[in-house]
Amino acid sequence: MTSPLSEVQTAVGLEVSLPCDLIPASATLIQDKVTLVIWYKEGNLKPIYTFDARGKTLQQAVHWADHEVLKSKAHFYYDSHPPALRIRQTRRDDAGLYRCRVDFQKSPTRNWRINLTVLVPPTELIILDNQGATVTENTIGPYREGVSINVTCMSSGGIPPPRVSWWKEHALLDDSFEILPDGSVKNVLHLPKLQRRDLHNILPSPFVDTK
Template structure:
């Protein structure tokens, strides 16, 4: 969809310029800020449907009109994370287990929402453990962390799942603590 907004101040001071935007498309949420430097288009309460091709048209008194088109992509951060045990059950109270020492387990993290789809990663403290993702649908992405042969050092380890689809907003995250039965 192409969205056209214009501001015309030919033959008058900028303060008296006429602004126009299609009310059916942006519902009165778009404004041209001519007194900002540089001038800019501002859209209040951005919606997913605001993405598209925007045309900027500048008319001059003595030189040709200039048209510039800009593709605006609206980024929607992921909405929520769910951490599941190997049976696919939600982990209550953020405590994983208890598992017996020597057991191998899978922990699944599922991110819901977000556009573009988020990247789902597993961390332990500041160390990246797994950044492999599987796209289940347009709105769901998962990452399965496989822990091979649990050892005593894994007792009370904190595993954090993060989901992010941009570098403008902090990733969402959820953590679980591993409980174990030692031999």
């Protein structure tokens, strides 16, 4: 039988809580005692964290963490609601599928799975003018009146790849972005038939959404 799966998201550098229910499956054994909680992470053969209450109260339980995986930044809080393994200062390599195994004195063992996604912001955002040159001072042109031009927003890095759109004040102009083979994201804004009134006009702004 497949254990329940929870989806958890956080961003690089933040603290995240991975929930693990300590309640037995049987209502008749609701007061049963937790003896051992073991955390696993997909890709690791051995446990990454243990909470050992065998022969002890929960307050006396022994905590152990694999330093190579968790870098001394994780702690299991059995008395939080819900109980959770909290990981501080999350990094890209903290992402993955975790499993929490809970052993009881009388009740059958329970397992919970948590899929952790760590969001990484883009590392670079550039604007390219109609000739493909990088816009460095928020000014493009000059262009002849009546011509049509393309302005490109390029976003590099980021997990997952961000959604890149063009906005003017609160109005969405273009959200037709493209994810390139190298993982960068491109959105090309087409500005047709420039007029004299467009001179010194404020261009629409690109928006990068990493959610």
